[in-house]
Amino acid sequence: MKLNFFKSKGKRQTIAFYNIENLFDVYDDEITRDSDMLPNAEKRWSIKRYKNKLRKIGYVISNIGKKEVERHPAIVGLAEVENEAVLNDLVTSKHLEEYNYKFVHYNSPDERGIDVALLYDETVFKVAFSKTYTVDLLDEDGDIDHTRDILLVSGLFEGIELHVLVNHWPSRRTGDIETKHKRLKASQKVTEIINFLKEKNPVAKVIVMGDFNDDPESESLKALELGHGLFNPMRTLLSHDRGTTSYNQSWNLFDQFLITHNFFERKKNTLRFIKANIFDEDFLKEEEGKYKGSPYRTYIGKRYKGGYSDHFPVYMILDKK
Numbered sequence: 001m002k003l004n005f006f007k008s009k010g011k012r013q014t015i016a017f018y019n020i021e022n023l024f025d026v027y028d029d030e031i032t033r034d035s036d037m038l039p040n041a042e043k044r045w046s047i048k049r050y051k052n053k054l055r056k057i058g059y060v061i062s063n064i065g066k067k068e069v070e071r072h073p074a075i076v077g078l079a080e081v082e083n084e085a086v087l088n089d090l091v092t093s094k095h096l097e098e099y100n101y102k103f104v105h106y107n108s109p110d111e112r113g114i115d116v117a118l119l120y121d122e123t124v125f126k127v128a129f130s131k132t133y134t135v136d137l138l139d140e141d142g143d144i145d146h147t148r149d150i151l152l153v154s155g156l157f158e159g160i161e162l163h164v165l166v167n168h169w170p171s172r173r174t175g176d177i178e179t180k181h182k183r184l185k186a187s188q189k190v191t192e193i194i195n196f197l198k199e200k201n202p203v204a205k206v207i208v209m210g211d212f213n214d215d216p217e218s219e220s221l222k223a224l225e226l227g228h229g230l231f232n233p234m235r236t237l238l239s240h241d242r243g244t245t246s247y248n249q250s251w252n253l254f255d256q257f258l259i260t261h262n263f264f265e266r267k268k269n270t271l272r273f274i275k276a277n278i279f280d281e282d283f284l285k286e287e288e289g290k291y292k293g294s295p296y297r298t299y300i301g302k303r304y305k306g307g308y309s310d311h312f313p314v315y316m317i318l319d320k321k
Contacts, residue, residue, distance in 0.1 A: 011320050014065030014073040017209040018313035020057050021298050024082045042302050056308050058095035064279045065315045072099050074124040077209045078117045079168040106132045108149040116166040118153050127155040135186045158320045160271050163197050167210025187220040194228050208258040230258040233276035244312045246294040255314045274317040
């Protein structure tokens, strides 16, 4: 029985998503608003702090899902990366360099210059196509309100066609109700992309992942679920004492996956969903004080904490049958 167990485990793979809280380099980008993440800024972002962040984020990524599948994640969606240079530094950092991760990244029009990206193990996932989609928003004056693009990456995962959409939807910074329409716009754009994929292949396997800045029961996520018959495995994970990010000592589960129902097929040579979870190991949490148990972040406001991120990663386990 033990041999069979490990044989089954060996076919399993981890898919993860992680908002890594402002992975910026220390150089000024004249195009974007990155002035708060420079050595001479109030936050005093430095080479030493940058390297510490790379090491810590790399350590987290290398351990997501490891208890279940005994290896590093095959795919990791990321939010809040500044540019290609920081991704190069991340995949060659201490805890990730042995895995030879490749990545897909495009510069988005976001005013702060924070983008989404996809890391992948090319021995498992062979990328065939990638594209970004802009979410068209207007501010109160009717001017273009720039936000993060949605990243589509398509390819063969263990030889099976797979499409991954990486999202980082508009924040709630100025209020949930006041910004709700922006996330509904992002949800509509995801709908357009899925429609495009299903026109080409009605049984396309699609994973929608990201920091949605909305909880599973929010209108934007429910519209996606109902509109495409998607399954959200994260819904049951949100509780009064568990989530992926915390605000005013209250939990939210903004980081989620939505998947097409063909991940539950029982036929041979297919990818099957096994489980989803929050990667909220103790080392990722504040150990004491009023924030005890919440994500151990890099900064609280402008005060340097030296932690990992203000979000916990989330992950899914897939099995090839």
